[in-house]
Amino acid sequence: MKLTVEGLNSHYGPAHILFDIGFEVGEGEVVALLGRNGAGKSTTFRSIVGLVAQRTGRIMFEGKDVSAKPTHEIVREGLGYVPEERRIFTDLTVEENLEVGKQPKRPNAPYWTREKLFALFPNLGEMKNRPGGRMSGGEQQMLTIARTLMGNPSLVLLDEPSEGLSPKIVEQMVDAILTMKKEGVSIVVSEQNLHFARLISDRAYIIERGRICFGGTMAELDARPDIRDAHLSL
Amino acid sequence: MAFYVVQFLTGLASAASLFLVASGLSIIFGVTRIVNFAHGAFYMIGAYIAFTLTERLSGAFGFWGSIVLAALAVALIGVLVEMVLLRRIYHAPELFQLLATFGLTLMVEDLVVLIWGPDDLVGRRAPGFRGAIDFFGQNVPSYDLFLIVLGPVVLGILWLLFQRTRWGVLVRAATQDRDMVAALGVNQKWLFTSVFAVGVFLAALGGALQIPRDAVHHAMDLRIIVEVFVVVVIGGLGSIVGAFVAAVLVSELNAFGILIFPKISIILVFLVMAAVLIVRPWGLFGKPEAAARKTPGLTVNPWRPLTSNERLAALAALVVAATLPLFAGNYALTVGSEIAIFVIFAVSLHFLMAVGGLASFGHAAYFGLGAYGIAFLAKMAGLPMIVCLLLGPLLGCMGAAVFGFFAVQLSGVYFAMLTLAFAQIVWSIAFQWVSVTGGDNGILGVWPSSWAASPSRFYWLSLGVAALVTIALRAMVFSPFGYALRATRDSLLRSEAIGIDAKRIQWTAFVIAGTTAGIGGALFAYLKGSVFPDNLGISLSVDALVMVLLGGVETVSGAVIGAIVYKALNIWLVSQTDLSKLVLGGFIVLIVVVFPKGIVGMLELLAQRRRKASPPGSSLLAKPIESAE
Numbered sequence: 001m002k003l004t005v006e007g008l009n010s011h012y013g014p015a016h017i018l019f020d021i022g023f024e025v026g027e028g029e030v031v032a033l034l035g036r037n038g039a040g041k042s043t044t045f046r047s048i049v050g051l052v053a054q055r056t057g058r059i060m061f062e063g064k065d066v067s068a069k070p071t072h073e074i075v076r077e078g079l080g081y082v083p084e085e086r087r088i089f090t091d092l093t094v095e096e097n098l099e100v101g102k103q104p105k106r107p108n109a110p111y112w113t114r115e116k117l118f119a120l121f122p123n124l125g126e127m128k129n130r131p132g133g134r135m136s137g138g139e140q141q142m143l144t145i146a147r148t149l150m151g152n153p154s155l156v157l158l159d160e161p162s163e164g165l166s167p168k169i170v171e172q173m174v175d176a177i178l179t180m181k182k183e184g185v186s187i188v189v190s191e192q193n194l195h196f197a198r199l200i201s202d203r204a205y206i207i208e209r210g211r212i213c214f215g216g217t218m219a220e221l222d223a224r225p226d227i228r229d230a231h232l233s234l
Numbered sequence: 235m236a237f238y239v240v241q242f243l244t245g246l247a248s249a250a251s252l253f254l255v256a257s258g259l260s261i262i263f264g265v266t267r268i269v270n271f272a273h274g275a276f277y278m279i280g281a282y283i284a285f286t287l288t289e290r291l292s293g294a295f296g297f298w299g300s301i302v303l304a305a306l307a308v309a310l311i312g313v314l315v316e317m318v319l320l321r322r323i324y325h326a327p328e329l330f331q332l333l334a335t336f337g338l339t340l341m342v343e344d345l346v347v348l349i350w351g352p353d354d355l356v357g358r359r360a361p362g363f364r365g366a367i368d369f370f371g372q373n374v375p376s377y378d379l380f381l382i383v384l385g386p387v388v389l390g391i392l393w394l395l396f397q398r399t400r401w402g403v404l405v406r407a408a409t410q411d412r413d414m415v416a417a418l419g420v421n422q423k424w425l426f427t428s429v430f431a432v433g434v435f436l437a438a439l440g441g442a443l444q445i446p447r448d449a450v451h452h453a454m455d456l457r458i459i460v461e462v463f464v465v466v467v468i469g470g471l472g473s474i475v476g477a478f479v480a481a482v483l484v485s486e487l488n489a490f491g492i493l494i495f496p497k498i499s500i501i502l503v504f505l506v507m508a509a510v511l512i513v514r515p516w517g518l519f520g521k522p523e524a525a526a527r528k529t530p531g532l533t534v535n536p537w538r539p540l541t542s543n544e545r546l547a548a549l550a551a552l553v554v555a556a557t558l559p560l561f562a563g564n565y566a567l568t569v570g571s572e573i574a575i576f577v578i579f580a581v582s583l584h585f586l587m588a589v590g591g592l593a594s595f596g597h598a599a600y601f602g603l604g605a606y607g608i609a610f611l612a613k614m615a616g617l618p619m620i621v622c623l624l625l626g627p628l629l630g631c632m633g634a635a636v637f638g639f640f641a642v643q644l645s646g647v648y649f650a651m652l653t654l655a656f657a658q659i660v661w662s663i664a665f666q667w668v669s670v671t672g673g674d675n676g677i678l679g680v681w682p683s684s685w686a687a688s689p690s691r692f693y694w695l696s697l698g699v700a701a702l703v704t705i706a707l708r709a710m711v712f713s714p715f716g717y718a719l720r721a722t723r724d725s726l727l728r729s730e731a732i733g734i735d736a737k738r739i740q741w742t743a744f745v746i747a748g749t750t751a752g753i754g755g756a757l758f759a760y761l762k763g764s765v766f767p768d769n770l771g772i773s774l775s776v777d778a779l780v781m782v783l784l785g786g787v788e789t790v791s792g793a794v795i796g797a798i799v800y801k802a803l804n805i806w807l808v809s810q811t812d813l814s815k816l817v818l819g820g821f822i823v824l825i826v827v828v829f830p831k832g833i834v835g836m837l838e839l840l841a842q843r844r845r846k847a848s849p850p851g852s853s854l855l856a857k858p859i860e861s862a863e
Binding site for chain 1: 404418422
């Protein structure tokens with residue numbers, strides 16, 4: 001398994017947010033984490049990369065237990081994270097944003113150069129020196145993915161990549177994610193949009209109120225409309 | 235004409251050091267969000283070490299080598315401080331960091347005297363820049379010209395460092411969103427340490443470069459830090475260009491202010507600062523601070539009024555305190571009165587800080603104004619004590635109304651720095667306006683009327699006022715005004731969205747706190763029989779902060795306990811050791827690291843844990859949230 005999460009519990013202050021979250025991602029797989037707003041998708045990702053201070057449970061990445069490591073070390077193992085709110089550095093240019101994400105080449109992961117990324121996201125190549133703050137939402141979303149890929153991750157946690165984007169940009173995003181998959185990057189993508197998830201994912205988990213309540217292939221999910229209707233708003 | 239040009243050049247030369255120190259402070263703040271109060275101390279150590287080295291090493295290389303070596307040595311000390319102390323408190327509220335670095339400053343002040351002695355040290359002239367250049371009959375020291383060139387050169391080097399290196403890109407990214415930088419695989423710890431080292435290096439270099447111009451002495455840290463705060467407030471925290479422009483502006487204002495108002499030149503700088511803040515509250519080149527995310531877990535215990543049992547207990551404690559004159563001697567009663575007065579002072583700051591979320595670093599200004607108010611009324615107008623006590627605090631009230639109006643336009647560290655700068659201004663007026671305030675000699679012979687003159691009566695008076703003030707402020711916490719104030723503290727935006735005039739509420743709170751502090755100062759003047767500029771000095775402001783933090787900033791009335799413990803400890807310490815600053819500084823650092831919740835906060839936590847232990851396994855969401863004080 002590429003990534004195994006077991007018994008993950010997270011708290012914000014006194015509030016218990018995640019309850020025994022567990023899921024797996026295989027080598028080269030794209031797995032969707034589906035759930036409504038506030039279900040705990042982002043907290044799950046933030047917990048995996050160590051951005052939530054109060055968390056317990058086991059996170060195995062490429063056979064190694066990374067749960068005790070600080071964020072930057074987890075990321076340096078090859079576990080990339082693309083945050084929900086994009087969080088690009090608005091004062092930095094596109095080139096400089098990419099520079100921040102840069103990490104050395106990794107033997108078991110595809111190697112991304114600026115040129116390769118500009119081929120994947122042509123818009124970015126046209127605005128290398130534009131400050132991040134003066135880009136559209138879609139361009140920012142592309143930049144934040146490109147920035148994470150500069151770290152040559154073997155697995156990427158993608159938090160709601162389609163959120164707030166126009167249908168045209170969403171199409172580009174689907175292409176980009178499929179290209180990443182073809183290159184050999186394993187992906188966990190959190191989504192509210194089942195349609196989008198279906199276009200890219202091999203399997204899906206559903207999270208509701210901080211608990212995983214379904215796990216299976218997309219076909220299995222389609223066979224259970226009751227679950228789909230109970231936990232996802234369409 | 236030539237005279238004014240020379241004056242202008244002198245101003246530019248002074249700007250160089252100021253810029254070095256301010257840019258260092260700005261860089262450190264940008265990334266770590268720490269306002270490094272110890273920056274002045276690093277500047278001072280840089281000067282002292284450079285002095286020692288230049289005395290030992292000879293020749294041109296010796297001199298310039300010493301300057302650089304001194305700055306490097308201090309940078310190394312800075313790295314140690316960052317790794318041992320600051321790393322532990324990056325996630326603490328920003329106030330604690332300011333306080334911890336203040337504790338360091340206190341320690342350094344005593345250490346410097348221990349190592350180099352209390353006398354001013356006059357350093358060597360810089361080789362190659364010993365002479366002066368004749369400018370239409372006026373002399374310009376050639377070293378000044380060197381400094382004038384150095385400022386822009388350093389600005390250029392810093393610009394290249396930040397724009398053209400990977401380190402610079404990472405630092406700029408971290409300035410904006412340090413968690414995201416970590417989430418991209420950058421080790422924040424070393425980034426922070428390197429940034430701190432660079433910032434401290436700049437401060438120390440600024441200090442070292444001063445030795446051919448000024449004597450080295452053990453109070454130069456406070457002088458520079460106040461100017462630096464003014465510079466970064468005007469220029470905008472985090473902006474290096476802003477630091478440069480503001481350093482030039484402030485230095486020129488000082489250079490020409492001396493000509494216009496020789497006695498109170500700092501007023502001019504203050505006026506400019508006030509004007510800048512009205513137009514651009516975040517400084518000329520700064521950016522509006524994004525609303526700080528509240529740390530979850532802070533103030534999770536909702537405040538509630540005392541239960542009737544707790545009221546009885548508080549009353550009993552008061553009665554016990556009131557019996558002190560029955561068995562204690564005069565000295566103990568004087569100490570008791572002083573502690574009661576400091577309870578007033580501490581609860582007034584606590585009201586502003588804990589209830590209003592506005593941490594003033596210059597609260598002593600209003601305490602001292604109250605004291606001077608008494609001195610003016612009693613000595614000059616000859617009014618009776620009762621009238622004085624009623625009118626004296628009004629001076630504190632007026633000061634708070636004026637300064638508070640500007641201060642509440644800002645928040646967080648800007649607020650803290652601005653209040654500190656205001657207090658320093660009031661202090662300089664008291665210190666320099668000798669004809670009215672008596673300057674350093676103060677105003678003597680302010681004695682209470684006969685009805686309150688005996689130590690026991692004065693003690694009862696102080697105790698009574700302290701009790702009344704504490705009760706009144708506590709009642710205010712649970713009044714509609716208190717709710718509104720706490721709403722502005724917890725979320726400024728949301729409180730405004732429900733129709734609260736946040737700035738007005740905060741201003742009112744500032745005035746209430748300032749007036750209350752003035753009441754404390756008024757009693758203090760009568761207790762000591764005299765008033766001095768120290769009554770509104772920085773160290774007194776910090777005393778108040780420590781009392782509040784010691785008691786616990788998340789509590790309703792922790793400041794009472796904090797004031798009693800701290801003042802008693804302080805009086806005892808001063809009687810025991812000459813190195814009281816060193817011990818006190820160490821104590822402050824210790825509190826910040828070990829007891830971030832304060833004494834009362836810690837007791838509450840313990841009580842809460844015990845209660846929680848009895849019904850096991852119950853989640854907080856499933857049952858009503860426990861209330862605690």
